[in-house]
Amino acid sequence: MRQTLFRHSVFGVGIWLFGLLFAAGLNAAPPEGYAFHSYGDALKLARESGKPVFLYFGRYGCSTCRKTHKETFTDKALKQRLEDHYILAYADTESGERLTLPSGERITEMQLASRSRIIGTPTYLFLSPDETPIFKFAGFKTVKQMRAYDDYVHQGHYREKTFKEFLASNR
Numbered sequence: 001m002r003q004t005l006f007r008h009s010v011f012g013v014g015i016w017l018f019g020l021l022f023a024a025g026l027n028a029a030p031p032e033g034y035a036f037h038s039y040g041d042a043l044k045l046a047r048e049s050g051k052p053v054f055l056y057f058g059r060y061g062c063s064t065c066r067k068t069h070k071e072t073f074t075d076k077a078l079k080q081r082l083e084d085h086y087i088l089a090y091a092d093t094e095s096g097e098r099l100t101l102p103s104g105e106r107i108t109e110m111q112l113a114s115r116s117r118i119i120g121t122p123t124y125l126f127l128s129p130d131e132t133p134i135f136k137f138a139g140f141k142t143v144k145q146m147r148a149y150d151d152y153v154h155q156g157h158y159r160e161k162t163f164k165e166f167l168a169s170n171r
Contacts, residue, residue: 086126
């Protein structure tokens, strides 16, 4: 009996460790069908095109990210709008995946998230082509809310007023 219990507990721990190692090797994924780039590649493209960057921070296992992918990023008009107005970038806040910054510095996606002061996921950051932060917001957002953030940044309202003032003036 004692041997059987030992075998079952060792087997269970082995399965648990395998699952943990398997999950640790998985990276989170951006929404399907979007032209998301690595951060370094997105900055190069932004400088070439003059478009700002829309940087999406997510992580493996993020239920709010999954909800956003299902309910918000499936909207075709929003997809078109984001791809027309921005260079899209995606980073996994827990990833050890290395990326190269335009300066040549090599950092991980996790370090990028830390430098960007990302606390939770999903978090979105608009950046100018020269990497200057424009606007950051976090959490689940509806299609309507995402359109408002796009209008705020794409139309340049962030230069004159806060997002709250922008919303109040557009009611």
